[in-house]
Amino acid sequence: MAATAGPEIERLIALLGKLPGLGPRSARRAALALLKRRDTLLDPLTAALVEAQAKVKTCSVCGSLDTTDPCAICADASRDRALICVVEDVGSIWAMERAAAFRGRYHVLGGLLSALDGIGPEKLRVGELVARAADGVAREVILALPATVDGQTTAHYLADRLAPTGLQVTMLARGVPVGGDLDWLDDGTIAQALRARRPA
Amino acid sequence: MAATAGPEIERLIALLGKLPGLGPRSARRAALALLKRRDTLLDPLTAALVEAQAKVKTCSVCGSLDTTDPCAICADASRDRALICVVEDVGSIWAMERAAAFRGRYHVLGGLLSALDGIGPEKLRVGELVARAADGVAREVILALPATVDGQTTAHYLADRLAPTGLQVTMLARGVPVGGDLDWLDDGTIAQALRARRPA
Structure with missing residues (x-):
């Protein structure tokens, strides 16, 4: 122009x-x-x-962005250190915090594994996650990664890497979003929601 | 939030x-x-x-924004001082300059007359326009205002105000935009383009 x-x-x-x-x-x-x-x-x-x-700096514990290091969440003694929620990015932390449904701590991967983009585990904060998971305090790792191919590949890879720690490794549930009209949902979500159906 | x-x-x-x-x-x-x-x-x-x-400051001649006062366009001796193109806003100047079809100078109104929003002539740079139009150099005032109700109200008001100067007052042509498919045009544009039809 x-x-x-x-x-x-x-x-x-x-x-x-x-x-x-x-x-x-x-x-x-x-x-x-x-x-x-x-x-x-x-x-x-x-x-x-x-x-x-x-x-603003990067938290040396979880990889989030804040004006303090460790960040306000990592420094908050009232948050459960036994729960580590693994997210792709800081934006996911903000979304989780808005939902105000999680009282543990986070771990920012800094991306997702992607063969196409040449992103291997060494480019993500995987080593730091495994180290945190082995600190003796952690009890459960929740993989809150996107429901995409790369997100799921990454989740499976992390589950494998975390298996030796003996920790419980979980993933977010799949299904119809709150307020979600079936007309507007993609087929994959409807199929997953049907497979994961539960008593009313 | x-x-x-x-x-x-x-x-x-x-x-x-x-x-x-x-x-x-x-x-x-x-x-x-x-x-x-x-x-x-x-x-x-x-x-x-x-x-x-x-x-960045406001040009004291035309009301545009630039790092110099008068702005680069007003200071450009190669631009025709006889032509004054009246625009709502600086964004319109940028759009006109991208089209590179106008070699005169501009006058920024700073808005449009709006009874609903309580914007009368005294809130726009109307007095400055009338003064410029009477400088003895200006020959034509082109009203390049939006084809909306407020835009057209403002254009008619300005034409009335400029009538005593005896200058030619013109408006941008209406019609089918370049690349415009009739399927995508609103009825008003089609009707205007038909009324203003010309020999092929």
Whole structure:
């Protein structure tokens, strides 16, 4: 696209366009909103990014992102150290925490095994997981990985790697999501929900 | 939504969510992408925003945004001062410049008249437009406003206000957009394109 808005603004647009969810056109709209709403948007967002640059770090225990190391969850003595929930990414931790249904701790893999993308176990935080699982406190490892081919390959691989520890290894249940209308569900989910049916 | 990612990160997410095109969920994904891709995304975007804060200003002639005042377009002696293209917003200038079909100068209104939103002429850069139109150099004012009710109301109002200057006041043509398939066009556009038909 031709540089029509001056190099500084074009550069801002190009960088905003790298954010997931923003394409070239919406990046332009976002840049415009920032430049027009200086006090309420540009200044506070810049300050928040500067603060994130300076303060956010990776938790050395679970691999999550927080302003402290260990992160607030790992440092929270009220959370059950016997339960380790393995997630692909920090975004999954945020989703789990919003659900507020889990009171253990997390372990961020940092991705999924993928033969296609050349991602082997050595590129993920698998060794750290096995080490944590063998700390004598852990009792159960919950594999909260996506219900995709790579997610399931990774889950099976981790279950194998964790077998020698003797810990219980579990996976999230499959079925119809809350509020899920059968009309909108894919065939695979319906088939899984049917196979895993239970007394009403 | 519960604060699940620490106050600094939640604040960043909330601010990203104010950008047009990003909802609460995509703001989370964007924040995560920023925090994970520090060197390629967080650092350069922060720098670009800091630069925009420091350098971008409003052009005192046309109301556009640029790092210089007057803006690069108003300062460009090769652009025809006799043609003033009136646009709602800076985003429209960027779109016109991408089309590279206009060699005159612009005038940013800063919005559209809207009885519903209580936006009268005094909240737009109408006085500045009338003053520019009377500078003795201007010959034609092109109203490049949206083909919406507010856009057309504003265009009619401006045509009335500009009538005493004796300048030619024109509007963008209506019709089938380039690449536009009739199947996908709304009835109003088809009706306008038919009324404004011309010899093939």
